[in-house]
Amino acid sequence: MNEPDLVTPGSDGYPVGLHDLEVPPPIWVLGVLGPAPGVAVVGTRRCTRYGLDLAASFGAAISRAGWSTVSGLARGVDTAAHRGCLRLSGHAVAVLGSGIDHCYPRENKPLYDRIVADGGAIVSEYPPGTPPDRWRFPARNRLIAAMSAAVVVVEAAVTGGALITARLGAELGRPVFAVPGDVDREMSEGCNRLIRDGAHPVLGSADLIEELSLVIGPPARVTDTAHGIPAEGVAVSELPELWSLTVTETLVKLGRLELEGKVRRLGDFVLPP
Amino acid sequence: MYAATTSVALVGGDVRGVEVQVHVGRQAEQFKLSGLPDTAVREAKDRVRAAVASSGITFPNRTVTVNLAPAHLPKSGTDFDLAIAIGVLAASREIPLPGRVVMVGELALDGSVRSGSSSIGAAVLSARSGISCVVARSAATEVAAVPGSRVHGVSSLTEAVALLREGVDQRPPAGAERGPEPEPPGDLAEVRGQPMARRAIEVAAAGGHHVLLHGPPGGGKTMLARRLPGILPPLRDEEAVEVALVHAAAGLNRGLSRSRPFRAPHHTASRAALVGGGSGVAVPGEVSLAHRGVLFVDEMAEFPRSNLDTLRQPLEDGLVTVARRGITATFPSSFHLVGATNPCPCGYLGDRRKPCECRPAVVARYRQRVSGPLLDRFDLVVKVDRLEASDVAGPEPDSTREVRERVVAARSALDEETPALSGQAEGQLAAALESSLLTARGVDRVARVAATVCALDGGSVVAEEHVAEAIGLRGEW
Numbered sequence: 001m002n003e004p005d006l007v008t009p010g011s012d013g014y015p016v017g018l019h020d021l022e023v024p025p026p027i028w029v030l031g032v033l034g035p036a037p038g039v040a041v042v043g044t045r046r047c048t049r050y051g052l053d054l055a056a057s058f059g060a061a062i063s064r065a066g067w068s069t070v071s072g073l074a075r076g077v078d079t080a081a082h083r084g085c086l087r088l089s090g091h092a093v094a095v096l097g098s099g100i101d102h103c104y105p106r107e108n109k110p111l112y113d114r115i116v117a118d119g120g121a122i123v124s125e126y127p128p129g130t131p132p133d134r135w136r137f138p139a140r141n142r143l144i145a146a147m148s149a150a151v152v153v154v155e156a157a158v159t160g161g162a163l164i165t166a167r168l169g170a171e172l173g174r175p176v177f178a179v180p181g182d183v184d185r186e187m188s189e190g191c192n193r194l195i196r197d198g199a200h201p202v203l204g205s206a207d208l209i210e211e212l213s214l215v216i217g218p219p220a221r222v223t224d225t226a227h228g229i230p231a232e233g234v235a236v237s238e239l240p241e242l243w244s245l246t247v248t249e250t251l252v253k254l255g256r257l258e259l260e261g262k263v264r265r266l267g268d269f270v271l272p273p
Numbered sequence: 274m275y276a277a278t279t280s281v282a283l284v285g286g287d288v289r290g291v292e293v294q295v296h297v298g299r300q301a302e303q304f305k306l307s308g309l310p311d312t313a314v315r316e317a318k319d320r321v322r323a324a325v326a327s328s329g330i331t332f333p334n335r336t337v338t339v340n341l342a343p344a345h346l347p348k349s350g351t352d353f354d355l356a357i358a359i360g361v362l363a364a365s366r367e368i369p370l371p372g373r374v375v376m377v378g379e380l381a382l383d384g385s386v387r388s389g390s391s392s393i394g395a396a397v398l399s400a401r402s403g404i405s406c407v408v409a410r411s412a413a414t415e416v417a418a419v420p421g422s423r424v425h426g427v428s429s430l431t432e433a434v435a436l437l438r439e440g441v442d443q444r445p446p447a448g449a450e451r452g453p454e455p456e457p458p459g460d461l462a463e464v465r466g467q468p469m470a471r472r473a474i475e476v477a478a479a480g481g482h483h484v485l486l487h488g489p490p491g492g493g494k495t496m497l498a499r500r501l502p503g504i505l506p507p508l509r510d511e512e513a514v515e516v517a518l519v520h521a522a523a524g525l526n527r528g529l530s531r532s533r534p535f536r537a538p539h540h541t542a543s544r545a546a547l548v549g550g551g552s553g554v555a556v557p558g559e560v561s562l563a564h565r566g567v568l569f570v571d572e573m574a575e576f577p578r579s580n581l582d583t584l585r586q587p588l589e590d591g592l593v594t595v596a597r598r599g600i601t602a603t604f605p606s607s608f609h610l611v612g613a614t615n616p617c618p619c620g621y622l623g624d625r626r627k628p629c630e631c632r633p634a635v636v637a638r639y640r641q642r643v644s645g646p647l648l649d650r651f652d653l654v655v656k657v658d659r660l661e662a663s664d665v666a667g668p669e670p671d672s673t674r675e676v677r678e679r680v681v682a683a684r685s686a687l688d689e690e691t692p693a694l695s696g697q698a699e700g701q702l703a704a705a706l707e708s709s710l711l712t713a714r715g716v717d718r719v720a721r722v723a724a725t726v727c728a729l730d731g732g733s734v735v736a737e738e739h740v741a742e743a744i745g746l747r748g749e750w
Contacts, residue, residue: 236748237469237658247468248742255741258710259701267749268656 004030004100004128015147020172027143028100028128031121034091037216038068040144040169042162043077043154044187051077051155051187054179054205056084058152061205063090064272065212065219068120070095070148072140073108077154077162082111085120088273092120093147097140099130123147138164145169149216152177152202156190163190166199175215177202227253229263229272236268276363279375279404280341280356281394282348283522285555285595285602286515286564288394290375290402291341293353295360298336306357308341311349311553317380320351321358324380328430333365347600349554350524351379352389355407358430359437371437375399375406384430388412390521393529396422397514405441407433414450418529420510422446454532457503462672464496466660471497473655473746475676478504479683480725482652483588483610485573487750490620492657494613498569501611502533503673505567506681512565519561519604534566536608540575548583548606549595555602557595560587563608573614574642581647584610588650612651614643614750640750652718654748683728692727694720698735705744719743 007014009024013033018024039062041055059069059081069085071078073094085092092115098104100122103112116122125143126136141164145151151169153176156162166176176199181188195201202208213219228242240250254270257263263270278293291308304318325332339357341348355378362368377395378386388409393416399406400421408416413426423446427433436444464471470486474497477484486494508516508531516534520527527534538547538559545551549558560568570576570584587593591607616622617636622629631639686692694702702720705711711719720735723743727735 235658236656237467240468247472251469251472251742251745252738253741253745255744255746258744259705259741261708261710265749 002030004028004122007033017146017148017172018143021142021146025125025143028124028126029121030100030123031116032119033093033121033123034068034119036066036068036091038070038093038148039212039216040070040148040151040165041077041081041154042071042141042144042151042156042165044156044160044162044190045074045076045078046157047076047080047155047187052080055080055154056087057205058154058202058208059084059086059090059092060088060272061209062212063088063092065209067091067149067212067216067219068093070144072097072137072144072161073103073112073122074161075105075108079108079111081154082115086111086114086118089118092118094120094122095140095143095147096122096124096126096132097137098124098132099126099128100124101128102130102132104132137161141165142168145174146172148174150175150177150212152179152208153191153194153199154179155181155187156194157186158190158193160190163194166194170198175200175211177208177211227257227263229270234270236265236270239270274364274366276360276370278356278360278363278371279373280353280377281375281391281398282346283391283394283518284346284600286519286522286557286561286604288397288401288518289343289346290398291343291346291348291353291356293356293360294340294342295357295364296338297333297361297364298338300336302334303336305336305338306341307339308344309347309553310341311347313351314341314348314353317351317354317357320354320380320382321361323382324354324384324430325358325362327382328384328434330362330367330430330434333361333367335365337361337364347553350389350391352377352391354378354380355386355430355433359433362434368434368438372440373404374437374441375404376408376433377406378409378427380430386410386427386429386433388526390524390526392416393419393514393517393521393526396424397518399423405446407436407441413447415528417447418449418451418510419514451529454530457532457673458499458535459496460673461500461504461676462670464493464500464670467493467497467657468670470655470657471670473653474501475504475680476722476725476729476746477501477609477611477653478676478680479729480652480687480722481609482722482725483612483650484653484655485612485614485648485651485750486655486657487614487616488657489659490615492659494657495569495571497657498537498567498571498611498613499535500673501567501609502535504676504680505533505609506677506684507531508533508565515605516565519557519564522555522604523557523562525562534563535569536563536566537569537571540572542580544580544583547580548587548593549602549604551595551597553597553600555595555597555600555604557604558593560584560593560606560608561604564605566608567611568608569611569613571613573612574639576642578642578644581642582644585647585650610650612643616750643750648750649714652722653746654750656748679729682731683725686728686731686733687725690733692724692733692735694723694735695737697737698723698740701737701740710744715747719747722746
């Protein structure tokens with residue numbers, strides 16, 4: 001695998017957002033950071049199945065829109081967000097709280113490798129060899145918030161790194177999004193409080209993309225990859241109208257997209273991959 | 274004194290010559306009939322005796338023994354009457370011995386000749402053996418359309434006797450005259466909306482692909498299926514004869530119609546009704562009555578699974594062997610299978626508006642009622658949606674005639690040569706298999722459908738867009 005680069009503030013390829021920090025740190029980068037605006041998807045490590053599914057679908061929706069998904073490679077929400085992003089061959093950025101050569105947690109090493117292999121980036125402000133100490137994680141969260149154009153919190157307890165990321169994001173002027181949840185559930189409490197304090201409630205991945213596009217600008221790739229097919233899918237019989245094509249042309253296009261893996265079928269429905 | 278005449282028996286979608294041997298002995302008056310006759314044949318004795326008397330001819334008041342040879346073959350029906358009557362008259366020397374002539378017809382007590390379902394068989398035997406046949410006048414012009422046949426029509430026993438005295442070769446055979454073709458039940462243009470399903474039906478027709486239509490009630494699955502025979506090429510002469518013979522074996526008279534049969538057995542149909550049965554004489558089932566036509570299996574999942582699975586062998590072999598006591602008969606059964614089914618017992622799974630009320634386990638069980646091997650036979654699986662008001666508007670879709678023209682052109686191209694896969698097409702299929710978009714079986718299916726799409730497109734080599742459309746067309750239930 002290639003060697004990590006040290007990127008200093010002001011140099012080419014240094015994330016623009018990091019200049020908003022009081023003292024922009026030099027960062028180690030393994031892989032490619034790329035020019036696309038980033039969206040942070042963060043949340044608790046002890047999340048529910050629901051949180052995992054949401055994080056993955058947000059990661060997928062964000063990459064479908066052509067933006068980077070930024071998270072922290074931690075268990076739970078972070079992992080799901082990275083995976084969702086990679087599923088659509090999106091650009092994933094993982095910011096570590098350890099040296100860039102230390103994958104923590106260890107079980108995420110395959111994910112770590114895949115992020116790099118698929119054109120994403122691993123980022124850390126600590127020199128190689130730095131162990132993953134707990135006290136470094138809140139500092140790492142400040143990078144996640146600064147590198148992103150917006151922060152999305154999926155599930156979070158009242159005490160936790162995700163809320164720190166959200167607070168830091170808000171302080172940097174980043175819009176904060178939170179998924180509302182049951183009032184009596186521990187892992188919803190943090191999000192619900194964020195909403196009370198002014199975060200945008202997220203009503204679904206389509207809603208999220210719509211809100212984000214007000215902040216970041218219109219999604220770059222949405223029509224290219226999904227060919228106008230909404231996330232919830234569309235019946236095959238509705239495609240001719242959707243694409244304004246004849247039946248034969250529609251079937252040919254559908255077959256081609258399937259062959260290229262750009263859409264998938266579920267019974268009679270066509271879905272984004 | 275002895276005489277023999279010739280008649281026919283319909284056996285398993287084919288004809289067999291039956292020699293009617295008559296002996297008139299010197300013993301006391303008696304009429305004996307042998308050769309495995311059923312009740313209808315046995316009653317010929319009374320009809321023949323009365324018909325001869327009504328025609329003003331003397332019936333021999335001695336021992337008359339009639340044997341229908343081959344004697345081991347079970348005989349049924351009333352069509353042997355004419356041959357028996359002529360045989361008796363010839364044996365008692367009331368009339369000269371007739372030459373080799375095939376005779377078929379039921380006698381009424383007044384001596385008139387009525388047509389029976391074997392008339393077509395007489396014409397086929399005539400064509401095959403080069404001898405003339407005599408049938409009821411009402412059937413003559415119709416069956417005379419069998420290519421190569423020499424058919425004479427008679428309306429009474431008296432007329433038959435006169436014809437035979439004169440010699441059948443002295444008179445010109447009846448001219449062929451086909452009855453008017455029945456109007457197909459409705460035009461394809463009447464099916465509004467459903468552009469995908471219409472395209473799939475067209476491809477199915479062109480390539481002879483079995484097709485499964487699925488969707489909520491009221492979408493027009495039945496309507497579409499009923500219009501399939503109309504867009505198929507009309508039957509060729511020899512096919513029309515094949516089909517007519519099978520129908521005649523079931524006692525149905527469809528003449529030499531060129532329109533394709535359409536059979537739609539109900540889901541309560543027995544296995545014997547589906548694949549054939551009968552007692553004494555083998556009777557063709559729905560799979561054979563649909564030979565060269567369409568077998569529409571509506572409400573497929575409502576059929577008992579064991580009955581449905583009986584369709585597999587005829588589908589595979591194109592013929593079905595019916596074994597009954599005393600006889601084994603083979604009927605042709607190469608039919609175009611169209612299945613239709615709801616998505617689930619309540620019918621609304623995946624509907625755009627109405628919620629489905631079935632539990633997942635119920636849906637799973639419902640689908641298991643159609644076996645995997647049978648589902649594999651469907652090259653095309655098509656969703657037929659319920660119509661929305663907006664679907665019905667829009668330009669009038671292609672009519673049956675327009676679609677049929679395309680289908681006929683594609684079929685004749687396919688009959689000549691199956692289009693070969695281009696290198697690109699093969700690459701696509703390999704890639705689809707690699708990425709597990711298709712299974713190995715799915716690749717075969719897509720390749721077949723792609724060849725048909727190519728033929729419809731007028732191409733001779735399966736190109737990239739043909740494979741793409743075939744992949745787009747495939748669906749799953």
